Amino acid sequence: MPKVINIEPTPNPDALKFILQRPLLRSGVRSFRDFASAVGDPLGSALFALGPVTSVFYMDRFVTVNKEPAADWSDLIDTVCETIEALEEAEPQEGQGPSGVEVSPDEKLQRIHEVLDARIRPGLAGDGGGVEVVSFDGTTLEISYHGACGSCPSATGGTLHYIEGLLQEEVDPSIRVISY
Numbered sequence: 001m002p003k004v005i006n007i008e009p010t011p012n013p014d015a016l017k018f019i020l021q022r023p024l025l026r027s028g029v030r031s032f033r034d035f036a037s038a039v040g041d042p043l044g045s046a047l048f049a050l051g052p053v054t055s056v057f058y059m060d061r062f063v064t065v066n067k068e069p070a071a072d073w074s075d076l077i078d079t080v081c082e083t084i085e086a087l088e089e090a091e092p093q094e095g096q097g098p099s100g101v102e103v104s105p106d107e108k109l110q111r112i113h114e115v116l117d118a119r120i121r122p123g124l125a126g127d128g129g130g131v132e133v134v135s136f137d138g139t140t141l142e143i144s145y146h147g148a149c150g151s152c153p154s155a156t157g158g159t160l161h162y163i164e165g166l167l168q169e170e171v172d173p174s175i176r177v178i179s180y
Helices: 042-048 073-085 107-126 153-170
Strands: 004-009 015-020 025-027 030-032 053-059 062-067 129-136 140-147 176-179
Touching (some): 004 073, 030 042, 042 053, 053 129, 053 140, 062 073, 107 140, 107 153, 140 153, 153 176
Parallel strands (some): 140 176
Antiparallel strands (some): 004 015, 015 062, 129 140
16 A cells, blocks of 8 residues: 655645655656546545545556635645555556547657656646646647646746746747746
8 A cells, every 4th residue: 555654735725736755657747637637546536535636647656635714624634645645556557648639740849748746746746736738839838727726826927937937938039928
């Protein structure tokens, strides 16, 4: 069974990051924005079944759980830990890739992924979140935040502007970034 060894706050007051003793996934991520999207995933569906959970994001050795704003963490922390720790012992699974789209031969999109992987995703993961590329039309990059970042006010403001500025500097000055 995976053991929760630490619980960390995130910049989002409605999200906590549960650090695990061993990895749940060998690579990639799993992200669920509602119960319906988590059907078939034992951990995701079990966490949504707790009630006031609004999203579940996990990768490697952590699980980020978002709750409804009116819910109290003191009522949820123990049951979230118990739910995570009740998982059957199994080999770490593969998640979806680091982004939601296939990397095309387009060099600009490949470079965007390289920048996100090297400079953005590690920082977001440190706060219990992640980012996925939804689409790219050559100038407009549509992204989706996951985990603690999914409902964090700074993700739609400062973080989004930082990502856009970084991509404009390192990939192409005409890139515009929007959040899904």
